[in-house]
Each structure stands twice: as C-alpha cells, then as structure tokens.
Amino acid sequence: MTTRYTILIAAILFAGAFVINACKKTGDDPKSNPLQLERPSHFPEPHYAFGGNPITEEGFQLGRKLFYDGRLSKDGNFPCASCHMQFAAFATFDHPLSHGFNNSFTLRNAPGLFNLAWYPLLHWDGGINHIEVQPIAPIESPTEMAETLPGVIQKLQADAEYRRMFKAAFGDETINSQRMLLAITQFVGTMVSANSKYDKVIRGEATFTHEEQQGYEIFKAKCATCHTEPLFTDNSFRNTGLPVDPALKDYGRMRITGRSEDSLKFRVPSLRNVYATFPYGHDGRFVAIASVLEHYDHGVQDGPTVDPLVKNGIPLSAVEQFYLKEFLRTLTDSAFINNPRFAAPE
Amino acid sequence: MKLSSGMRLILMGLLLTGIVSCQKELHFDAVPEQDHNLVLHFKPVVQYDSVDLQFEQPYVNFFGQTFRVSTFKFYIHGIALINTDSNRVFRISADKHFLVDCKDSASSRVQISVLPFTYNRIAFIVGVDSARNVSGAQTDALDPANGMFWSWNSGYVMAKLEGTSPASTGPGNRFEYHIGGFSGPDNVIKEVTLLFPFGQAIDLKPGKTTELTIAADVYDWFYNPHDIRLDVVHFIHSPGPLARQVSENYSKMFTVVDIVNEP
Numbered sequence: 001m002t003t004r005y006t007i008l009i010a011a012i013l014f015a016g017a018f019v020i021n022a023c024k025k026t027g028d029d030p031k032s033n034p035l036q037l038e039r040p041s042h043f044p045e046p047h048y049a050f051g052g053n054p055i056t057e058e059g060f061q062l063g064r065k066l067f068y069d070g071r072l073s074k075d076g077n078f079p080c081a082s083c084h085m086q087f088a089a090f091a092t093f094d095h096p097l098s099h100g101f102n103n104s105f106t107l108r109n110a111p112g113l114f115n116l117a118w119y120p121l122l123h124w125d126g127g128i129n130h131i132e133v134q135p136i137a138p139i140e141s142p143t144e145m146a147e148t149l150p151g152v153i154q155k156l157q158a159d160a161e162y163r164r165m166f167k168a169a170f171g172d173e174t175i176n177s178q179r180m181l182l183a184i185t186q187f188v189g190t191m192v193s194a195n196s197k198y199d200k201v202i203r204g205e206a207t208f209t210h211e212e213q214q215g216y217e218i219f220k221a222k223c224a225t226c227h228t229e230p231l232f233t234d235n236s237f238r239n240t241g242l243p244v245d246p247a248l249k250d251y252g253r254m255r256i257t258g259r260s261e262d263s264l265k266f267r268v269p270s271l272r273n274v275y276a277t278f279p280y281g282h283d284g285r286f287v288a289i290a291s292v293l294e295h296y297d298h299g300v301q302d303g304p305t306v307d308p309l310v311k312n313g314i315p316l317s318a319v320e321q322f323y324l325k326e327f328l329r330t331l332t333d334s335a336f337i338n339n340p341r342f343a344a345p346e
Numbered sequence: 347m348k349l350s351s352g353m354r355l356i357l358m359g360l361l362l363t364g365i366v367s368c369q370k371e372l373h374f375d376a377v378p379e380q381d382h383n384l385v386l387h388f389k390p391v392v393q394y395d396s397v398d399l400q401f402e403q404p405y406v407n408f409f410g411q412t413f414r415v416s417t418f419k420f421y422i423h424g425i426a427l428i429n430t431d432s433n434r435v436f437r438i439s440a441d442k443h444f445l446v447d448c449k450d451s452a453s454s455r456v457q458i459s460v461l462p463f464t465y466n467r468i469a470f471i472v473g474v475d476s477a478r479n480v481s482g483a484q485t486d487a488l489d490p491a492n493g494m495f496w497s498w499n500s501g502y503v504m505a506k507l508e509g510t511s512p513a514s515t516g517p518g519n520r521f522e523y524h525i526g527g528f529s530g531p532d533n534v535i536k537e538v539t540l541l542f543p544f545g546q547a548i549d550l551k552p553g554k555t556t557e558l559t560i561a562a563d564v565y566d567w568f569y570n571p572h573d574i575r576l577d578v579v580h581f582i583h584s585p586g587p588l589a590r591q592v593s594e595n596y597s598k599m600f601t602v603v604d605i606v607n608e609p
Contacts, residue, residue: 132482
C-alpha cells in the first residue's frame with residue numbers, strides 16, 4: 001500500500017511539474033548555465049547589472065568568440081581584439097592611436113577594457129550612453145572596423161557554428177543585432193579587474209612596501225579627487241590642459257554635447273593596470289607615466305575650460321614622482337591580464 | 347486501482363492549480379468584442395499635399411531650390427484615437443514603435459488594432475521615446491541595424507530626409523537631414539494631433555477595417571517656422587539647434603487626406 005502511494009505521489013508530482021513547465025514562457029533554455037557579475041567586496045554597486053541580459057556561460061562564450069572574430073570588420077582584419085589586447089589590459093600595446101581599416105588611424109587612444117559595468121558613459125567623450133550599444137561604434141567607424149551591422153549579421157547568419165552558439169545562448173538560432181550585442185556585453189561587461197596588489201592591500205591580504213605606501217599617501221592627496229578609488233576614475237569629463245592636436249582637431253566632450261563649456265574635456269581614465277596601457281592621454285601623446293607626471297607638474301596649458309584642479313599644475317617633486325610610480329605599479333592586475341577565460345578562444 | 351477520498355482531493359487540487367496557473371494570460375471580457383483594424387497609410391507628398399512625391403524626381407521648394415528625395419523615413423509611437431466630445435481616448439501601447447519608410451509600401455502602412463468606438467482625432471508621437479534612447483540593444487523597429495541609430499553618440503535618428511539639390515554645395519550635391527536628440531533643449535520628439543477631413547467623426551466598428559491616408563509633406567521640412575535653405579544646410583548629423591528647428595518644421599507635415607471606412 002505504501003509503495004502504491006509513493007508511486008502515485010511521484011506520478012502526480014511529475015504530472016504537476018509537466019503542467020507548470022508547459023505554462024512557462026519560452027526563452028529560458030533549461031540547458032544554459034547562469035553566471036553572475038561578481039562585485040568585488042570593495043566596489044560599489046555596478047551601474048549595469050545585466051538586468052535585461054542574464055549572463056550565461058553560453059552567452060559569455062559567444063561574446064568571447066565575437067570579440068576575437070575578424071569578420072566583425074569589413075575586410076576580416078580587425079576584430080575587437082586588434083585594438084584591445086589582453087596583455088595590454090585590453091588597450092593597444094605601445095600605440096598612441098590604433099590601426100583601422102584601409103591603413104587608417106583611429107581618432108583616439110584605445111582605452112583598456114575592465115570594470116566597464118561600473119561606468120555610466122563610455123568612450124573618451126562619453127558619447128555612448130549604454131554598454132550594450134558600444135560595439136556598434138567601432139564596427140561602423142570607417143577608421144576602425146568599417147562594417148555595417150546588417151553586414152555583420154549576414155556573415156554570422158551564414159555560419160553554422162554561430163547558429164549553434166546563438167541557439168545555446170538564446171534558445172533558438174535567430175541571429176540579430178540585439179543578441180550579438182547582448183552576447184558581446186556578457187563577455188566584455190564581466191571583465192572585472194580587482195586583483196592587483198592594491199586590491200589585496202585593501203582586502204587585508206597584503207601590505208604595501210614603504211615606497212608604495214608613501215606613493216599611496218601622495219596619490220590620495222594629489223590625484224584621488226579625479227582618479228577616485230576603487231575604480232580610479234570619478235567618471236567625469238575634464239580638460240587637463242592638453243592643447244588640441246592640430247591634425248586631429250578633437251574637442252572631446254563638446255562633440256557630443258555641442259556645448260562650448262565642454263570643449264577639450266575628456267573622460268577621466270581609470271588608472272587600474274596603468275603600467276600595461278601606455279601610451280597615455282586621449283590621443284596617446286604621453287609615452288610614459290613619467291611624462292604624464294611631468295605634464296601635471298609643469299606642462300598644463302591654461303585655457304577657458306581647463307579644470308580648476310589642474311589649472312595651476314600639480315607640483316610633484318622628483319621624489320614624489322618616484323613614490324607615485326611605485327604606487328601605480330601596484331595597480332597592475334596580472335591575474336586579469338593572464339586570465340585564460342578572457343583569452344582568444346581555441 | 348482505488349484511491350482514498352483524500353488522495354482524490356489532492357489530485358483534483360493539483361489539476362485545478364495547474365489549470366488556473368495556465369489561465370494567467372487569457373482575458374475574460376464582460377462583453378467579448380472584436381477589435382477594429384486600423385491602417386495608417388503614410389503617403390509622401392509635396393507642394394502642400396497637392397502632389398504625390400516620386401523619389402528621385404525634381405521638385406521646387408519654398409525658396410525656389412530644386413531638390414530630389416532619395417530617402418524619407420521617420421519613427422512614430424504612442425498612437426491614440428480620441429473623441430473630443432466624450433473625452434474618450436484609446437491608446438495603443440506607447441512602447442510600440444513603428445519605422446515608416448516612405449519608399450517601402452509595407453512599412454508605410456502601419457496596422458494596429460483599436461477599441462471600436464466613434465473618434466474624431468488621431469494623435470501620435472513622431473520620434474523614439476526618450477527612455478528607449480538610453481536602454482541599450484533593442485530589436486524590431488528599433489534594431490540599430492535599421493540604420494536609424496547614431497553609433498558614436500548613442501541615440502536614434504528619429505526622422506531622416508536625404509537627397510540631392512543643385513543648391514547644395516555638399517559632396518555630390520547631396521543633402522542629408524538626420525534628425526535626432528532626446529534630452530533637454532535638444533529634444534526633437536513631437537506629438538502630433540490630427541483632425542479627420544471636414545471635422546468628421548468616424549465610427550470604427552468591431553471586426554471591420556478602416557484605412558486612414560495620412561499625407562507627409564516634404565515641403566514642410568524646409569519652411570515655417572524655420573527657414574532651412576539647401577544652400578546653407580547640407581548635412582545635419584547630430585542633435586542640436588538645427589535638428590530641433592527641422593523637427594519643429596516637420597511636426598506639421600502630417601494631414602489626414604482620406605478615410606476608407608468599412609461599414
């Protein structure tokens with residue numbers, strides 16, 4: 001009797017589960033493996049929390065394949081990774097401007113890619129208001145990948161492997177720009193860099209050397225207003241007294257807002273992984289950290305929109321510069337730069 | 347196999363739960379009534395609604411400047427049907443966007459279902475809802491692959507007019523007016539309310555179809571209240587004062603010119 005009841009209950013539960021399952025809306029594939037954006041304990045809440053774009057291992061791997069695929073560019077030579085190299089913390093190694101389609105130069109220095117989910121606006125001029133739509137800019141820029149969205153989608157649709165991967169990530173084989181952008185965001189948006197020596201010190205897992213500690217104190221006194229911890233940027237746009245390059249004629253934030261008070265203002269870049277991302281500045285005009293520090297010490301050129309904080313320069317003695325550089329070295333996150341999950345797929 | 351009454355109860359309860367949970371998306375209207383099918387047929391015209399626009403054919407605008415149109419597209423959303431006598435307003439989902447490409451006969455016919463009633467106005471919003479300009483990757487009408495999205499300055503091109511004019515000193519005598527901007531003084535999103543011809547009211551009956559032909563006059567882009575001269579303005583490719591002026595001009599380009607109401 002007991003056995004019979006057990007079987008009956010099991011059968012009812014099974015039928016119940018079946019009924020409930022039948023009512024489920026389509027879209028969530030039971031086979032996909034959910035992932036989370038990991039928020040480091042000393043980070044604030046991310047700006048982009050993947051609310052409408054639940055991360056899965058399948059979506060992440062699809063985004064990774066897209067990031068390293070040259071077919072996203074017109075001639076096949078310029079994947080995202082051509083300008084965003086992992087060993088340079090996803091900046092372009094040793095290039096003031098990067099190379100784009102048909103022997104062109106990009107307008108600006110390629111920034112490193114990490115912790116992007118914490119940035120409300122992207123690009124040096126803040127022109128991108130949402131992380132999901134950022135990839136459209138390099139894909140369609142004539143000096144970068146020089147493709148069109150319909151062109152890319154067509155190439156992906158013709159590829160059986162992509163059809164399989166889109167199905168694994170999104171439940172069916174439909175390939176459209178929205179899904180492509182969501183997948184790239186799952187890859188790029190989960191590139192979190194929070195394992196530098198600095199982070200370990202903050203978490204109590206390591207201690208600074210005397211020189212690094214000296215540098216950290218100088219940093220907090222003279223740099224941290226704009227390069228705010230723990231992201232090392234306050235996400236603002238500022239003119240740091242760099243005269244306009246007559247060839248590039250790049251006026252930064254004003255290009256987006258159309259307001260003269262935003263002339264020559266650029267995003268405050270994060271200083272995380274700063275030793276891996278040289279050269280520096282929106283047009284890569286500074287070859288080394290030393291030249292940036294010298295600029296703040298005595299190179300700032302005054303102008304109507306120059307930030308009050310740097311207007312009169314930031315005096316930095318040779319000793320202070322030495323200590324600062326020691327501290328900035330602690331911001332290199334080798335675990336991130338060598339993380340095999342972010343490397344090119346097999 | 348015999349079941350105890352307790353087990354029967356459990357079984358029935360489970361079945362009922364299953365059925366009820368399946369019903370969530372069904373509606374039980376008190377009076378089941380069929381919707382009315384409304385077709386908004388956007389027809390490109392010139393010369394104050396008098397002439398149907400032919401693409402690539404020359405026309406002369408208010409300033410005596412000859413122009414030919416190659417592309418004419420705009421977004422609409424927030425369609426509402428209004429009866430001003432009873433203050434009754436029927437709105438279709440404000441989130442539903444339509445991209446009207448005047449060159450494409452399918453997309454220039456916007457098909458919607460509306461609540462049957464007598465109406466004497468139609469209203470809609472020209473442009474893309476401001477929230478949708480900051481919401482990341484979208485699809486369908488708002489798919490950025492439709493070529494109505496600014497990649498380097500996130501936001502939608504809400505209306506687009508392209509062509510050539512001998513008055514333009516741009517490359518290839520081209521002119522390209524890409525009108526967008528969704529925030530603050532750059533906002534070009536325009537609400538339009540239109541009367542029906544002769545101020546009539548139309549009775550939209552259940553299960554029937556009505557076609558409203560709405561003329562969209564390209565002439566309005568260039569003139570009143572702002573002078574947009576082809577020799578001065580060849581390209582508008584970003585939000586700002588020029589885009590706003592053109593949007594104020596074209597916000598009055600629509601006229602309901604014909605109604606075919608299935609009795």
